[in-house]
Amino acid sequence: MSRVFGTLFVFVFVGFGVCFLGYGIYQVTLAQGTSQWPVVLGKIQKCKLRSHRNEDSTTYACDVAYTYEVNGTAYHGDRIAYGYNGTNNESFHKRVENRLKKSRYVQVHYNPSNPSESVLAAGLFRSTFLPVVFGTAWLAFCGGIASLTVFDGSIKRMPQRLTEVNQYSAKVLH
Known part of the structure; x- marks a missing residue:
C-alpha cells in the first residue's frame, strides 16, 4: 500500500512540474513571437x-x-x-x-x-522565464524524491549486504 501511495504521490508531483514547465515554455514561445507582431x-x-x-x-x-x-x-x-x-x-x-x-x-x-x-x-523579459525555471527546479526536486522511492528497496537491503561483507571479511582475515 505504501509503495502504491509513494508512486502515485511522485506521479502527481511530476505531473504538476510537467504542466508548469509546459505552461512556461508556451509563455516564452508566445512572448518571443510578439517581437514580430x-x-x-x-x-x-x-x-x-x-x-x-x-x-x-x-x-x-x-x-x-x-x-x-x-x-x-x-x-x-x-x-x-x-x-x-x-x-x-x-x-x-x-x-x-x-x-x-x-x-x-x-x-x-x-x-x-x-x-x-x-x-x-513586446519580447522576452526575465519574468517570462520564471515558470520555466520553477518547472525545471520542481522536476529536479521530484526526480530526487522519485529516486528515493525507486531505490527504497536497495536501501532496505543494505544491512544484509553489510552482514555479507562482515562474513567475507572474517573468512579473509582468518
Whole structure:
C-alpha cells in the first residue's frame, strides 16, 4: 500500500512540474513571437496600481485597459506583456503605472493571426522565464524524491549486504 501511495504521490508531483514547465515554455514561445507582431496606435482607457494584501505580504500590479483598431475593427486589450505578473516590488509596478499614465496613447503590438490578442511591451523579459525555471527546479526536486522511492528497496537491503561483507571479511582475515 505504501509503495502504491509513494508512486502515485511522485506521479502527481511530476505531473504538476510537467504542466508548469509546459505552461512556461508556451509563455516564452508566445512572448518571443510578439517581437514580430505589427504595431498600431492605442488609447489608454484605464491605468491603476492594484494591491492585494494577504497574511504574509502585499503584492502589486498595474491594471491597464486600452483600445486599438486593426483594419477598421475596434479591439480592447489589457495585457502589458507576457510574463508580467504582480509581485511585492511596489516601486517597479509604480514605474510601470507612471510610464503608462504619462501618455494617453501607446504602441500596441497585436497578433496578425488574431488581432484581439495584444501586448504593450513586446519580447522576452526575465519574468517570462520564471515558470520555466520553477518547472525545471520542481522536476529536479521530484526526480530526487522519485529516486528515493525507486531505490527504497536497495536501501532496505543494505544491512544484509553489510552482514555479507562482515562474513567475507572474517573468512579473509582468518
